[in-house]
Amino acid sequence: MMQSKIHITLLAIVSIVFIWSVIKPSSYLDWLAEVSPGIVAILVVTALYRKFRFTTLSYCIIALLAILTFIGGHYTYSEVPLFNWIKDEFHLQRNHYDRFGHFLKGLLAIVIREIVIRKTSLTKGAWLTGITISIILAIAAFYEIIEWLSTRISKGSKGAKDFLGMQGDRWDAQWDMFLALLGTVFALLLLTKLHDKLLKRLHN
Numbered sequence: 001m002m003q004s005k006i007h008i009t010l011l012a013i014v015s016i017v018f019i020w021s022v023i024k025p026s027s028y029l030d031w032l033a034e035v036s037p038g039i040v041a042i043l044v045v046t047a048l049y050r051k052f053r054f055t056t057l058s059y060c061i062i063a064l065l066a067i068l069t070f071i072g073g074h075y076t077y078s079e080v081p082l083f084n085w086i087k088d089e090f091h092l093q094r095n096h097y098d099r100f101g102h103f104l105k106g107l108l109a110i111v112i113r114e115i116v117i118r119k120t121s122l123t124k125g126a127w128l129t130g131i132t133i134s135i136i137l138a139i140a141a142f143y144e145i146i147e148w149l150s151t152r153i154s155k156g157s158k159g160a161k162d163f164l165g166m167q168g169d170r171w172d173a174q175w176d177m178f179l180a181l182l183g184t185v186f187a188l189l190l191l192t193k194l195h196d197k198l199l200k201r202l203h204n
Contacts, residue, residue, distance in 0.1 A: 006056055018070050021073055025074045038068075038073075042066050055198040057110060064107070065107070068105075080097040082097075099175060102140070102177075103183040107183060107191075110187055110188075133181070133188075
C-alpha cells in the first residue's frame with residue numbers, strides 16, 4: 001500500500017510538471033519533439049501498472065527522466081535558465097543542460113536491468129551488465145540518429161537546431177553517447193545493490 005502511494009505521488013508530480021511545461025513553451029513544435037519520449041514512457045508504465053509493476057527505484061528514475069524532458073521541452077535544452085546562469089557564472093562555452101540530461105539518462109540502465117532480469121532467464125553477473133550497457137548505448141545512438149534525421153528532413157530549420165542542441169559543437173553526438181555511458185556505469189555501480197534488494201522484496 002505504501003509503495004502504491006509513492007507511485008501515485010510520483011505520477012502527480014510528473015503531471016504537474018507536464019502541465020507547467022505545456023503552458024507557453026519556447027516553441028510548441030520543439031516542445032512536442034522534446035517531451036514525446038517522456039510522455040510515451042509515462043503512458044506505457046501507467047497502462048502496464050497492474051500487469052508489470054516496477055520497483056519504486058525504477059519509477060523514481062522514470063519520473064526524473066520524464067521531468068527532465070518536460071523542463072527541456074519548455075525552454076529548449078540549450079536555454080534552461082539555471083544552466084544559462086551556470087554558463088555565465090563559470091564562463092562556459094555552452095549551456096550544459098543537454099549534457100547533464102544525457103548523463104542522467106544513464107540511470108535508465110536500472111529500468112532496463114529490471115526488465116531483463118524479470119522477463120528473461122538471464123541471471124545476475126557480467127552478461128547482465130554487458131547487455132544492459134549495450135542496450136543503453138543502442139538507445140543513445142538511436143536518439144542521435146533521430147536528431148540527425150530531424151535536421152536532414154527540415155533542412156536545418158531553427159526548430160531542428162534547437163532539438164539537436166549542438167550549440168556549435170561538431171562532437172556533440174559523441175559527447176552525448178559518452179555521457180550516457182558514464183551515467184550507465186555510475187548507475188550500475190551505485191544502485192545495483194539497492195536494486196537487488198528491492199527486486200527481492202517485490203517477489204516476496
